Amino acid sequence: MAKSEVKLLIDGKRLDGRLPGEMRKVEMKVDVVSRADGSAMVKFGNTVAIAAVYGPRPLYPKYLQEAKSGILRCRYNMVPFSVVERKNPGPDRRSIELSKVIRLALEPAIFLEEFPKATIDIFVEILQADGSTRVTGINAASLALASAGIPMKDLVTACSVGKIEDTLILDLSGIEDNNSECDMAFAMMPSKEKITLLQMDGTLKKEEVKKLMEMAKDACAKIYEMQKNAIKEKYR
């Protein structure tokens, strides 16, 4: 079992004073990029993600076009000042993988077959990284998609769960992420009860997986309500 160098749990409370099943403070805002068709900013504690959606728009070069459905393109990027030590700008192996993961998490929710030969582009920028950046990115991207008026089955809601010092926790922060025994990224369409992303790093027992998934589902239901309120706020 991986032992962390720092003590992550003190008297049953985490380093930032949260209980194991507690989320960080969540903030959501729609329409932050005025030139985009839809955009959103989501904050989970110190993690800040901005997503911008462009499209559906014409797709070139032509060989990328699909005759029967549109395509979804996604770019996940961390800005150089998002982490403590400067991140080399530009795509690296990690952000290319996360771009794909985010795309796969959102794709089942979108009616892409309505836009043959076209593309929908999503840009996710991480302004500040403190753990759980991919799920924050997914939450922002799905808000941006909805506000761009793109037909979807449901909003996609995501959260992260994990295990530190034999305790199951919700919404990992950066330091917990780095020292965890296990962490799991989770995304779902809450009103359809369909899971669109499930990634795990580390080791877990079967019962723990089940328990973590229940925790994640409950958290997603809460985040879903926040997403709905954030977007309805725009039209108030």
Added chain:
Amino acid sequence: MSEKREIVLPGEFLCEKAGRKVGSGAYFEGEKVFARVIGIPNIKENEVSVIPLAGAYIPKVGDRIIGKILSVEISGWMVDINSPYVAFLPLAEGVSEFVDISKTDISRYFDVDDIIFCTVSKVTKDKTVQVSMKSIGSRKLHGGVLIKVNPNKVPRIIGKGGSMINIIKNKTGCEIYTGRNGYIWIKGENKSKAIEAILTVEKESHVIGLTEKIEKMLG
């Protein structure tokens, strides 16, 4: 009329299907109908749909639209219609006289960047779009300015039976053409006033008593 209109988001439950026709902006799974775009729900006895608040223009046959010529081809023109799809205007649909393409340069009829008021005449399943100038009222628009608005707000800008757009036209004395695709062409002395009014309608489309406000604004 209620002051606050309810807004639904994708995935929100609307009603039981109960034999209703599921229109645009909604989809059904089993016996349940859900919204699929952000918009205002419209649940009637035999039909359920959602009027969208955002989204790109998807061409439909019969729509009166404004297009901008992108390029001149051998026997027609490619037209930008503010949509994910580019439309094609065939020579025969654009010009009523006979043209011998081996002898004529067709850019004398329409050249790149010309603005036309036309109708969507054909849309195939994979969204190949054709437009036509044969319908009544279609013409080339000379001079003026072209502005872009949210295509979903165009019906509000036109108003019931053209009420809103007629106010703007009469008060400013401008010549205005509204395309269903969100392009609006304006020509006249007071065009800046007209543009301001149109953008106000677009921004405050949900406000009740907007017609009076615009009337006041234009004096």
